Amino acid sequence: MSERTEGSSTKNWRTSVAGQVDGKTVVRGYPLDDLIGNVSFAEGIYLVLKGELPSEKERKMMEAMLVACIDHGIGPPSVVSARTVYSGGNPLNAAVAAGVLTLGDHHGGAIEQCAKIYQEQLGADVTDVTAHARQVVEDFSKKKKRFPGYGHKLYKRDPRTLRILDLAKEYGFSGRYVEFAVAIQDALEAQSQKPLPLNVDGMIAAVISEMGLSWKTGKGIFIIGRIPGLVAHIVEEWNREKPFRRLEEGSYEYDGPGVRPVPKKS
Ligand SMILES: CC(C)(COP(=O)(O)OP(=O)(O)OC[C@H]1O[C@@H](n2cnc3c(N)ncnc32)[C@H](O)[C@@H]1OP(=O)(O)O)[C@@H](O)C(=O)NCCC(=O)NCCS
Known part of the structure; x- marks a missing residue:
């Protein structure tokens, strides 16, 4: 065990999440190369969020919650936004970000x-x-x-x-x-x-x-759980649909003022 004291640094940028110790990359103190192949993704997520590895019951509970978030169809704002941004000709990362940006008070947040x-x-x-x-x-x-x-x-x-x-x-x-x-x-x-x-x-x-x-981890857990679904939707949009998706004619209407003359400038 290293002699390091958590939070003792006077440096501006500090983290206890992950770093290099004695030439090894550690995540919350555990060597990353030992975590690989030994812990599941959900265990790794729990480790970075909570600071400790989960018990078997905590792992199962975490897995279940993440799976519950994974996707819920094409209808929610995050998927509509992600697919629309991709359809406008933007890369996958921009489309994922657009989906994540919709996650607010009424959806996921x-x-x-x-x-x-x-x-x-x-x-x-x-x-x-x-x-x-x-x-x-x-x-x-x-x-x-x-x-x-x-x-x-x-x-x-x-x-x-x-x-x-x-x-x-x-x-x-x-x-x-x-x-x-x-x-x-x-x-x-x-x-x-x-x-x-x-x-x-x-x-x-x-x-x-x-x-x-x-x-404070709540919205983050939803985002972590939902991103696989967003990626799957974007790849499907990429493989299956023509670019420039838009609302279908007849599914929307203009209800502003009728045609009127632009006032002449003197
Ligand atoms: C999820 C949600 C958007 C669904 O809404 P909805 O079923 O379409 O309900 P409506 O917007 O038509 O509202 C129906 C009525 O229930 C009320 N209502 C809906 N959710 C409510 C809530 N969480 N707390 C108190 N009242 C609520 C509305 O005020 C409305 O009352 P009114 O008829 O007196 O005006 C809504 O329940 C909500 O905003 N929940 C809180 C946010 C949330 O938990 N989001 C995660 C969704 S998985």
Whole structure:
């Protein structure tokens, strides 16, 4: 073991993620050439994000969450954008970046916001999780804001959530945060009288909180999980479609002012 002390450097650019030690490239202290072939991609992702290698149960949970993010069809904004930017004649990296740039409050970005709420709201002092969930929903609705991690365009119950919930129970990650997440769903639905299911973003937010991952990693986890799907869509667009895709005639309309004369300049 090296004698290095983490954070002791006075240099401007510092990192504890990866670097060179005694001529070896290490990732969080583990030699990269030893990690190659010995850890899965999900284990490597967990290692860089959390700083430690996962246990077997943490690995399985991480794998499951990343697979849940991998793709959800051609419809979501990220895929439409990625394919459209490629279709305009740009390289794959620009198209992937365009897809990633759509990931915001309503698509993918909800994991970060939702995990922030869970981690900030569910302190050790909270004894009645259900009552606290009701209170949080009440406070949130006063702000007239949508609760991140809840609601879905297609589902009354998100099948990805249900699967992750089962796995969280199996692997031992169904603790207070998951209880809180489900109690918020129940409180939101009781209040609004419409289906507002805990969606895959909210479920992942609860599980990463159980795993001790910071809410700041939330959107990143979705991005890491979704990029393979974006790449596959772009390659498909490349192989299958003619360039310059545009909205079909008849699928859109102009509803601005009719033809009018441009004022003459004196
Ligand atoms: C995902 C989402 C865009 C789907 O929306 P949708 O099913 O098309 O729902 P609509 O935009 O038609 O809204 C329907 C009603 O439900 C309400 N609603 C929808 N999601 C809500 C939420 N998360 N919290 C509170 N109310 C919500 C809307 O305010 C609207 O209420 P109104 O009828 O009184 O105006 C929406 O639920 C949302 O913004 N969720 C939060 C962000 C999120 O979790 N995104 C990840 C999706 S996987």
